[in-house]
Amino acid sequence: MRHVDICILGAGPGGATAALHLAAAGHKVLLIDKAVFPRDKICGDGLSGKVISELRRLGPEVLSRLSASAAQVPSWGIDFFAPNGRRLSVPFKPRYNPATDAPAGHVIKRLDFDDFLVREVRQRPEIELLEGVDVAQHERTADGRWLLRTAEGEALVSARILLVANGAQSVFARHVAGHALEPAHHCAGVRAYYDGVQGLSADNFIELHFIKDFLPGYLWVFPLPNGQANVGVGMLTQAISAQKVNLREKLAEMLDTHPALRERFRAARRLGPVRGFGLPLGSKRRPISGNGYLLLGDAASLIDPFTGEGISHAMVSGRHAADWAGRALAAQDTSAAFLRQYDAAVYRRLGQELRLSHWLQRLLQFPALFNFVANRAANNATLAETLSSMFLDLNLRERLRQPSFYVKLLFGGK
Structure with missing residues (x-):
C-alpha cells in the first residue's frame, strides 16, 4: 500500500490540471484513474477561452502544443439560435482576425484532449499515474488520513489529502460529500x-x-x-x-x-x-470540501447551467485545489474548516458567472422572453459582449458588481 501526502482521483481536465500545478510547486502526487488512456468521455468537445487561459497558466508551451495538434480545430465563437430562429453570433474575441490572431477557442474530441493532458502529466517525474485502477471504498482513519480500497477491499493508498476529480458519477461525491442528484x-x-x-x-x-x-x-x-x-x-x-x-x-x-x-x-x-x-449543474451552490478532501469539476457539480460547459470549470477548480492542498500541507491542517477556503476561492471565481448562466437557463422556460433577449443582444453591444465574456477569461465578475452595467444591459449602450 502506498502512503502519500496528496492523492488525486480522476485524470480528466480537473485532476490533470491539479496534478500539473502541484508538480510545478514541487509536490509529489499520486494520480489514479479507473480508465486507461486514451479513453472516450461523452461531452460537447468545446474548449472555451477560459480553457485557453487555464492552459496558458500551465505554461505557454502547453498551449502551443495543443494549438499545433491536428486533433483540434480553432473556434472563434458561438452562434445562438433563438426559438424564433434569430441567429446571434457571439465571437469569443471581438474583431478577431483568423489569419493573424491566436485562436480564442478550440474544438477537440475529449478522447484526444484528455489524452493530451495525460501526456503532459506523464512528463512530470513528481506525478505517479496509476491507470486502470478503480477505487471503490473510502475510509477516514483515526489519524485523519484517507484509506482507499478496491471493491474487493484491498488497501491501495493512504493519503493525507484527497482531491476528488472522478466525474459526474463520483461515488465519493454522492456517498461521502452528500451530493445527491437533484x-x-x-x-x-x-x-x-x-x-x-x-x-x-x-x-x-x-x-x-x-x-x-x-x-x-x-x-x-x-x-x-x-x-x-x-x-x-x-x-x-x-x-x-x-x-x-x-x-x-x-x-x-x-x-x-x-x-x-x-x-x-x-x-x-x-x-x-x-x-x-x-x-x-452549478445552478445550486454546494459545499465542495470537507475533512481532508476537495471536490473538483463535475464531481463538485460545477457545470455551466446554460451551456453545459464543464471543462474550464474543472480546470479552474483544479488550479485552486492545487493551491489549497499545498497550503493545507504547509499549515499541517487538512480540517474541513481550513479547506473551506477552497470553496470560497472557487466560488469567487465562478459564482457570479454560474448565477448569470442560471438566469439565462431559466429564460428557456419563456420562449418569448428568450426571443426578446436574443433580439436585444443583436443590437446591444453590452449584452452581446456579456454573452461572449461567459466563454472567455475576461473580467466579467467585476462588471457584474457595477450598477451601471445592468443599466447598459437592459437599455443598451457601449
Missing part, C-alpha cells in the same frame, strides 16, 4: 458524431439551437477536424421527467424535420452510436 439542478444529454454536415461555420463557430418545441433543452452542433461534427441535445432532468422526453428519439426527429437542420443533415452520416450522459 433533477432541478441536473441535466441529461445524448451525443453522436456525424460526418458530412452541411453549413458549418468557416470559422468553426459552435452552434447552440434553442428550439421552441424542445425547451428548456437545446441542441448543439460543434465542428471538428476532417469535416466531422459533435451533435447532441441536453435538457434539465426535471423537464425530461415532466415531459416524458426520449432524448435519442428527439435528437433524430429534430435533425430530420426541423427547418433549420433537415437540409443540413440530409446527406450526413452518423459515426457510431448515440451515447448518453448526466451533468450535475
Whole structure:
C-alpha cells in the first residue's frame, strides 16, 4: 500500500490540471484513474477561452502544443439560435482576425484532449499515474488520513489529502460529500458524431439551437477536424421527467424535420452510436470540501447551467485545489474548516458567472422572453459582449458588481 501526502482521483481536465500545478510547486502526487488512456468521455468537445487561459497558466508551451495538434480545430465563437430562429453570433474575441490572431477557442474530441493532458502529466517525474485502477471504498482513519480500497477491499493508498476529480458519477461525491442528484439542478444529454454536415461555420463557430418545441433543452452542433461534427441535445432532468422526453428519439426527429437542420443533415452520416450522459449543474451552490478532501469539476457539480460547459470549470477548480492542498500541507491542517477556503476561492471565481448562466437557463422556460433577449443582444453591444465574456477569461465578475452595467444591459449602450 502506498502512503502519500496528496492523492488525486480522476485524470480528466480537473485532476490533470491539479496534478500539473502541484508538480510545478514541487509536490509529489499520486494520480489514479479507473480508465486507461486514451479513453472516450461523452461531452460537447468545446474548449472555451477560459480553457485557453487555464492552459496558458500551465505554461505557454502547453498551449502551443495543443494549438499545433491536428486533433483540434480553432473556434472563434458561438452562434445562438433563438426559438424564433434569430441567429446571434457571439465571437469569443471581438474583431478577431483568423489569419493573424491566436485562436480564442478550440474544438477537440475529449478522447484526444484528455489524452493530451495525460501526456503532459506523464512528463512530470513528481506525478505517479496509476491507470486502470478503480477505487471503490473510502475510509477516514483515526489519524485523519484517507484509506482507499478496491471493491474487493484491498488497501491501495493512504493519503493525507484527497482531491476528488472522478466525474459526474463520483461515488465519493454522492456517498461521502452528500451530493445527491437533484433533477432541478441536473441535466441529461445524448451525443453522436456525424460526418458530412452541411453549413458549418468557416470559422468553426459552435452552434447552440434553442428550439421552441424542445425547451428548456437545446441542441448543439460543434465542428471538428476532417469535416466531422459533435451533435447532441441536453435538457434539465426535471423537464425530461415532466415531459416524458426520449432524448435519442428527439435528437433524430429534430435533425430530420426541423427547418433549420433537415437540409443540413440530409446527406450526413452518423459515426457510431448515440451515447448518453448526466451533468450535475452549478445552478445550486454546494459545499465542495470537507475533512481532508476537495471536490473538483463535475464531481463538485460545477457545470455551466446554460451551456453545459464543464471543462474550464474543472480546470479552474483544479488550479485552486492545487493551491489549497499545498497550503493545507504547509499549515499541517487538512480540517474541513481550513479547506473551506477552497470553496470560497472557487466560488469567487465562478459564482457570479454560474448565477448569470442560471438566469439565462431559466429564460428557456419563456420562449418569448428568450426571443426578446436574443433580439436585444443583436443590437446591444453590452449584452452581446456579456454573452461572449461567459466563454472567455475576461473580467466579467467585476462588471457584474457595477450598477451601471445592468443599466447598459437592459437599455443598451457601449
